[in-house]
Amino acid sequence: MKKIEMPADYYAQTPDANVRATEAVMNTIKTADLIFDRIGRLLRPLNVSAAGGLVLGILRDHGATSPSELGQRLIVTRATVTGLIDSLERRGFVRRSANPDDRRSLMVEITPDGLVVLQKLRTLVHRHEQDWMRSFSDAELRTYIEMHHRIQQTVTTLTADVD
C-alpha cells in the first residue's frame, strides 16, 4: 500500500498548510474509498448497491418511511432517493404506497424479497468489517470512533449554513 506523502517542497508552495491536518484528511478519504470499494464488490453478487442496502436497512429497522425522511437519514437529496427507490422497486425489494394523511407524500416499504437480501447483505458485510479492523484493540476502536465523531461534529458545526 502506497501511503499518501507530501512532496519535499510542499511548504514552499503552500506555506500556510498544516501538513499533519492535510495528511489526516487525505488518509480519511483514502481509507473510506478503499473500504467502500470492497463493500461494493461484496454486494454486487446480491444485485444490490451499497446505497440500496442502506435504504433496505432503514426500511426494516424503522418501518415504512417517506422519501424525504430517507434522504435525511442517508444525507442525500430527495432527487437521489427517487432514483434509489426506482431502482429497488424495479428489483422488487421495496414498494411505494400513498400516504392518506398528506397527498404530497409517499410511504416506502420493504418487501419480503427485500428482507431476504438485506439479511444476506448484513451477514456478509459484518464478517468483513471484523477482518478489516482486526489490528485494532477494543480500546483503539473506541478511540478511533470517538475521533470520527469529533471531526463530524467540528465539520458540521463549522458549516451549519450549507445544510
Add this chain to the structure above:
Amino acid sequence: MKKIEMPADYYAQTPDANVRATEAVMNTIKTADLIFDRIGRLLRPLNVSAAGGLVLGILRDHGATSPSELGQRLIVTRATVTGLIDSLERRGFVRRSANPDDRRSLMVEITPDGLVVLQKLRTLVHRHEQDWMRSFSDAELRTYIEMHHRIQQTVTTLTADVD
C-alpha cells in the same frame, strides 16, 4: 463518493455483528463523505471537481504521469481516469503527450493554467483542513493518521487478489 449514515438501531436484528468494528467502518465512510462534500463545495467556484483537484496535485508533485499510474494513486479505474483527463484537458488544466518509450502509453502533464488553479485550490482547502481538525492535538493527529495506515494495510493485504 457516496453518502452513508449509520441508523441508530442498525444492530437491532443483526446480533452477530461486532458493533464496534461496524461503527468504525461506517464512521470512516461518513466522515470522509462529509469532508468530500465540503471540499466539493469549496472547489465549485474554481471550476474543478475534487477528483480533478487530486489529479492536478499528483501531476505537480510527481511530474508527468501516465493515466494508469494516476488510476492507481487515485484508486479509480483507467476508464475513469480517461474521463477526468478529458474534462481537465477541455478546461486547459492538463495536456496529453505521447510516451516515446511505450507507444501504448501516454504522459499527462499539468499546464500553467492548471498550476494557477491548483495553487488557489490548495490554499483554500488547507485553510479548511486546519479548521476541520482543530479539535485534535498534534499527538492525536499522528495517532489518527497511523490508524488509517494500519487499516489500509490490513484491507489491501486481505484482498490483494482484487487489485
Add this chain to the structure above:
DNA sequence: AGCCGGTTATTAGGTCCCTAACTATATAGT
C-alpha cells in the same frame, strides 16, 4: 374564500465512477 410561502416528489441534465469489450502495443515462451 383566496393568496402565498414552504414542502413533496419527480424530471432533466450533468459529473464521477464502474464493468465489459475493443484496439493497439509490448513481452514472454516455444
Add this chain to the structure above:
DNA sequence: ACTATATAGTTAGGGACCTAATAACCGGCT
C-alpha cells in the same frame, strides 16, 4: 520468428449523486 498473454488507453452503457426547475399540495394569514 510466432504465438499467446498481458497491458495501455478508450468507448459504451449503466448507477449514484448533484442542482435547478416543475407540479401538486399543505397551512397560515388577510
